[in-house]
Structure formats: structure tokens, C-alpha cells
Amino acid sequence: MSLVFVETDESGEVALTSAEALTFARTNADVLAGSVLEAAVIGTLTESAHNQLAVLGVDRIHHLESADLEAYSATAWAQALVDIAPETGTVLASGTPRGMELMAHVAVRTGERMAANVVAADEEGLLRQVLGGAAFERLQLGGDLQVLTLAGHACKPEETTPTTPEILTHSPESAAEDLRTRVVRTEVETDADNDTSGLTQARAVVGAGRGVGSENGFGEVLELVDHLGGALGVSRVVTGLGWRPHSEQVGQTGSRITPDVYIACGISGAIQHMAGIEGAKTLIAINTDEESTMVQRADYAIIGDLHEVVGAVNEEIRSRRG
Amino acid sequence: MDILVCIKRIPDIAGQITLDGSGTDIDDAGLGHTTSAHEECAVELAIQTAAATGGKVTVLTLGPAEAVEQLRAAVGVGANDGILIEAEDSGAFGTEDIAQVIGDVIRDRTEGGQNFDLVLLGNDAADTGDFQVPIRLAYDLGYPVLTSISTFSPAGGPVIEARGIGPSGTEIFSLELPAVVAVQEGGVDPRYPSITGRMKAKKARIAEYVAPEPGAGNPRIGLELPPDTANEVTILGEGPDAAGALVDVLEEIGVIRS
Structure with missing residues (x-):
């Protein structure tokens, strides 16, 4: 099973980078041990995002919404993902700052290794960008669960035969310790x-x-x-x-x-x-x-x-x- | 506030790179060495904060003996002292190993009476780009951690207010110390070394440790260079006379405002 952390923009649409990650997970399902494709959306799940996830081939949507997850806290969000992550297979996100941070926390909390900025996966393992894209590293993570982020533009979003994704709703409560690093406030740029x-x-x-x-x-x-x-x-x-x-x-x-x-x-x-x-x-x-x-x-x-x-x-x- | 900044010696790459004989690393013979832009900003933030709070800045690196050069450069711009954890083949260390070795040294310093209120790192190393060492180190130390932080300032008591660019604006965090913070370039301009700084760097106190053998190891199997795709560039011409040809191309792409 593959679980993809999906980011949405301010109007509730699936971010392009997340569409890339979903496409990568679906088209590499055999090597990622991810025959079932799951998406995790934290916060509002709009009808538009739901439809987008269907044409991207998602089988199941985890919709996580709770007071504790309302403001971003990497540890609280990561623990919510760990709680729904498969025991074997892959957890991935696009290589955005959020995606990188969450996957690193997920890796530590599941006792797994992580590969950042992956561009390809095959039987020999993963290929990821290093040196700012000037070279690629081939690696094998081992472990039961592969935790990775996808490099931007490594994969073009592709629609497929629309699915009818099942929606599982979760309202997780976070441990006090996991809320220590939550966003106190956001200043929208006027500058x-x-x-x-x-x-x-x-x-x-x-x-x-x-x-x-x-x-x-x-x-x-x-x-x-x-x-x-x-x-x-x-x-x-x-x-x-x-x-x-x-x-x-x-x-x-x-x-x-x-x-x-x-x-x-x-x-x-x-x-x-x-x-x-x-x-x-x-x-x-x-x-x-x-x-x-x-x-x-x-x-x-x-x-x-x-x-x-x-x-x-x-x-x-x-x-x-x- | 006493601050530890972890930096990494990396090859200063400008042009074409080649692989070494093993195929697992780049050939850095003939290349200069530096630290990443994120780390230069972390050092700058540390110096400013220590000056404002009457604290000290220590820089630490895990790497070959030559990495003392990067520690001295940081002392040259204002850090107080350095810690070298010597590892001949630092490429053999995975992110788990690096975090644990640094964590062990921090605990050793604490036992010796040197407490760090804040541990800074760059958001990711410019060479390996793993995005994990700050977070793994925080778990190893049992500290809270923030990443992608561009500036921070003391907020009274053992707390800092940290700021970083989030998806919908600048996000502000209130972080209780001791803590780990991964710094993203952009919030401060790193200073250049002064003449007195360079003198100070030569005499810098560098504490030395020897890294143990890596445990988890590096999952790297090998490195590959991008295929040398023969790119056919179309030269539209020389000088201002070629402007018309360029405007034709822009019109064809359809990006000129009507």
C-alpha cells in the first residue's frame, strides 16, 4: 500500500506537486509495493479535491480534521500520518518544505530510513537527486516501509480511469508534546x-x-x-x-x-x-x-x-x- | 545564550563534476571546499543572537581532518571555538549515524559543563540533500525541532520566536529551549571575515573527537551523473541585431502581453 501526503492550496485544490507524487506512486506501484493507493488530506477536503483525487487514481482518502491539527505542527501532523500508515509499502510526499519535514518525522517515528528528492524507482532501488540535481544517488532503503519525498517535476501528473475513492474520516487528538512546535500565527505577506x-x-x-x-x-x-x-x-x-x-x-x-x-x-x-x-x-x-x-x-x-x-x-x- | 552550529565541509562545485574510482562519490581533487549557504546563515544568526544575549557560539563538524578549515572560517567571522569530530570517510555515515555521533558529543560537552541552549544546522546539506540530520538529532537529544527557519530572536526566558516562510505566508513559532533549529537561507546576510577575524581563526581553539565506526551506514549504492544529452542550442545571432529573432520566438511561445 502507498500512502501519499496531499497538500492543497488556499482554494482547496490538490497542489500540482502532490498530483505529481500521486502519479509517481500509482505508476510505480509494483516496485513501491503500493497496489492500493491512499491519499491523506489534513484540514478541509473540498469536493473539487475529492474529484481530482479520483481522476488521479486514488483508492482511499484519509481525511484528517481536528482542533489539534488545525494549526500546522510537524510532529502532530507526522504522528497523524504514522497512525494511518501501512506496515509495509510506501509513505511519500512531494519534496516541498512541508513534505520533507513530515516525511523525516515519519521516518524517525516508524524507525525507518528516508530518501529525499527521489526521481525514479525500479527493482534495483531508488534514484534520487543529490548535489542540487548535478548527480543522482542510487540507494536501497531496506526496511518494511519506504519513506520518501519526490523531487519537483520528476513526474508529470497523469489522470487515469476515475476511481470512486472511499473516504475515511479521522479526528486525531495529539499528544501535548507533539503540539510544542505548532504555528502560533501566520503573517500573510503584504511585503x-x-x-x-x-x-x-x-x-x-x-x-x-x-x-x-x-x-x-x-x-x-x-x-x-x-x-x-x-x-x-x-x-x-x-x-x-x-x-x-x-x-x-x-x-x-x-x-x-x-x-x-x-x-x-x-x-x-x-x-x-x-x-x-x-x-x-x-x-x-x-x-x-x-x-x-x-x-x-x-x-x-x-x-x-x-x-x-x-x-x-x-x-x-x-x-x-x- | 550558548549556541552550537553544525556545519559540513562540501566540495565547491561550479562546473562539470566527475566521479571517483569507486563510483560512490564525486572526485573532489582540485575542487575547493566550502559550507552550504544555509549553514553560513545559521552561523550568522548564531553570532547575532549570542552578541545580543551575551552568549557564545561553538561550531562543530563531522568530517576529515581538513574540515578544520571550515571551522576556522566560522571562527573568522565571529564564532568563539570549534569542535572537530574526525572521520576519515564521512561518506560512510548515514543520517542516523551522523545524528547519533553529534548527539553523543553534545552529551559529552554537557557532562563537561558546556550547555548549548540552541543547536543550529542548515536545512539540508548542499551535497547529500538528505533533509534529515536536524530532525534525527532532535529526537536523539529529546529536543523540539523546527526546520526552514529564516530568522529568530530571543522572546524572554528560555524561549525564542522563530520565523519561516510557509505555504501561505510567514509562519511564526514560539520555541522553548533547548531546541534544534534548521536554518533556511534568506533571513540574514552572512558577514565576511575581518582582518582581526582571520588572525583569530588561526589561533582558534578546536576540540577534537574521533568518530566511532558508523552503525547504520549509508544506504548509498552508487552515484550516477545525468546522461550527457547532446543539446542543440540555436544561436539566434550576435548583439542587438538578433533582437527581432528573439521576439519572434517569444511571440511563438505566446508570452508577449498584447
Whole structure:
């Protein structure tokens, strides 16, 4: 049996990353010992989420809702998952911060090992991302229960013949000790400096690296962002120099993005940055160095100074608009 | 507040990587070494908090003798002293082993009269990315643990208020000490070493332990590099003259606002 921790967004829809994890569990059912697919939803279970879980092939939904689980506490939520986890098979979540944290607690509490950022499973074991995606580790967890998280974009969500999932409702009470680390309050961002949602949801992201030259060198790049109705993403060098806030950082320790197009301006393509853009559908590089990793990995490239090229691109868009 | 920060020596990877002869690790000959961005922020948070509360910062690492370099770098920016747990082949240690070895050293220091109110780690190591050592260490010590924390501040008594970015905004936690906190980059800017810091780093007091043989071991069977997919990049041109070709591509993808 496979149990997947499902995250929902604010409107109650199943998160894309959780749909990926459910698809991974269903399509690898044989090697994960997960012929029955279960989903765990903590909090509100909307009709829409219920329908989404049906087309993703879920056999059984555990709906956990109680006063103790209302505010997030990793230990309370993890224990609630442990209480419904199978004895053999797999427990998994997508590799989001919540997913990582919960699975690590589940692993400790079930006495099992855990594999983070798994990308594939076969008879030889699991394959997972290491070094920010620059290499893969093959490993075997052993144990009766495999605990793992799925790397973002390792698997595309696929619908299947809709099931009629049985719903099991649970109202767990948590031990006082497990409520020590619950969220006291949440501050919804009014400060754009901390909001990464524009970046992770944008269809077009314009990336800027050291090549912009200074804190005041973002003019052309920001105009292009505006023409595309997109978002600005920057390399770690740029945030490290204090030119832009960390919320705009793309890469291993920033946001991982999945736009239709990523235009990398003056970014050489360090591994840590590439880790954040592997989900981009089309990659365009504007760089003076034809041999740079970014140009070599791009679908399209222009060799030249980013200020000159992006300035000309903006002008071309303006003139075509008429 | 006395704070222990656990850091890890990792290869500083910029370009192409290759595997070593065993096929279970990368070939780090010729590569420089560093610590992860999360850990640099953990060290910075520790220094700020210790300064504000009149405490001390100790940095700890499990690794080869050369890892003393990373401890000295942390002393250079303001940590007070270091602990090296020497393990020639730290890659043989699984997350359970690492947590237990660090836990044993913390207990040994406690017996010796050195109590840590707070144990900080990076959210995950930049090389292995296991996402487990902070949580396993917390269970080993019997402490509460938070992960993905970007800043925290003393909140009176043995309590800190910790903040981290959650799915719908900044989440605030009230954490009773002693505790383990895994730090996520983004809340503070790590400082650079000063001249006096560099001098201090050379004379840093480093306590040394020898790690026992790993128990659970590392579940790793081998490492694989991504297939070298021959990517065909289409060069649209050089300089501003190529702008038209790029706008054509953007129009085809359909991302230009009308």
C-alpha cells in the first residue's frame, strides 16, 4: 500500500506537486509495493479535491480534521500520518518544505530510513537527486516501509480511469508534546520583498545575474519583465551582493521555477542556479560567453551584452505593438 | 545564550563534476571546499543572537581532518571555538549515524559543563540533500525541532520566536529551549571575515573527537551523473541585431502581453 501526503492550496485544490507524487506512486506501484493507493488530506477536503483525487487514481482518502491539527505542527501532523500508515509499502510526499519535514518525522517515528528528492524507482532501488540535481544517488532503503519525498517535476501528473475513492474520516487528538512546535500565527505577506508566488507561478521569467553590473542595472530587464507580464528571477550572486531581495532568487537555495520560458540574462549557469530552472519549458540565454554553461544548455541564445540585447528586444516589442 | 552550529565541509562545485574510482562519490581533487549557504546563515544568526544575549557560539563538524578549515572560517567571522569530530570517510555515515555521533558529543560537552541552549544546522546539506540530520538529532537529544527557519530572536526566558516562510505566508513559532533549529537561507546576510577575524581563526581553539565506526551506514549504492544529452542550442545571432529573432520566438511561445 502507498500512502501519499496531499497538500492543497488556499482554494482547496490538490497542489500540482502532490498530483505529481500521486502519479509517481500509482505508476510505480509494483516496485513501491503500493497496489492500493491512499491519499491523506489534513484540514478541509473540498469536493473539487475529492474529484481530482479520483481522476488521479486514488483508492482511499484519509481525511484528517481536528482542533489539534488545525494549526500546522510537524510532529502532530507526522504522528497523524504514522497512525494511518501501512506496515509495509510506501509513505511519500512531494519534496516541498512541508513534505520533507513530515516525511523525516515519519521516518524517525516508524524507525525507518528516508530518501529525499527521489526521481525514479525500479527493482534495483531508488534514484534520487543529490548535489542540487548535478548527480543522482542510487540507494536501497531496506526496511518494511519506504519513506520518501519526490523531487519537483520528476513526474508529470497523469489522470487515469476515475476511481470512486472511499473516504475515511479521522479526528486525531495529539499528544501535548507533539503540539510544542505548532504555528502560533501566520503573517500573510503584504511585503512584496518576501513574496515568491509571482516567481513560481509566472509563465515567463527573466533571469538576471552578475552581468547586469550593479544595483541600478536592472532597467532593461525589468522592462522586459513588464512586456511579458512575467517575473524577475536572479542568481545567488545578485542577492549576495544585496542588489535584489532573496525572494527573487532562483536556484538550489531559492525558488524552483516552471515557466513556459526562462530568459537568462548575464547568468553563466552555476549548478546551484541550474537546479532551480530545470522545470522551464524553453530556455533562452543572453550572454557574452558562447562557451558558458547557460548558452550550452539553452534552446536559443544570443551572444552579446545583455544591456544592448535586452534594450533592443524591448524596442522591437514596442515597435511591433505599434 | 550558548549556541552550537553544525556545519559540513562540501566540495565547491561550479562546473562539470566527475566521479571517483569507486563510483560512490564525486572526485573532489582540485575542487575547493566550502559550507552550504544555509549553514553560513545559521552561523550568522548564531553570532547575532549570542552578541545580543551575551552568549557564545561553538561550531562543530563531522568530517576529515581538513574540515578544520571550515571551522576556522566560522571562527573568522565571529564564532568563539570549534569542535572537530574526525572521520576519515564521512561518506560512510548515514543520517542516523551522523545524528547519533553529534548527539553523543553534545552529551559529552554537557557532562563537561558546556550547555548549548540552541543547536543550529542548515536545512539540508548542499551535497547529500538528505533533509534529515536536524530532525534525527532532535529526537536523539529529546529536543523540539523546527526546520526552514529564516530568522529568530530571543522572546524572554528560555524561549525564542522563530520565523519561516510557509505555504501561505510567514509562519511564526514560539520555541522553548533547548531546541534544534534548521536554518533556511534568506533571513540574514552572512558577514565576511575581518582582518582581526582571520588572525583569530588561526589561533582558534578546536576540540577534537574521533568518530566511532558508523552503525547504520549509508544506504548509498552508487552515484550516477545525468546522461550527457547532446543539446542543440540555436544561436539566434550576435548583439542587438538578433533582437527581432528573439521576439519572434517569444511571440511563438505566446508570452508577449498584447
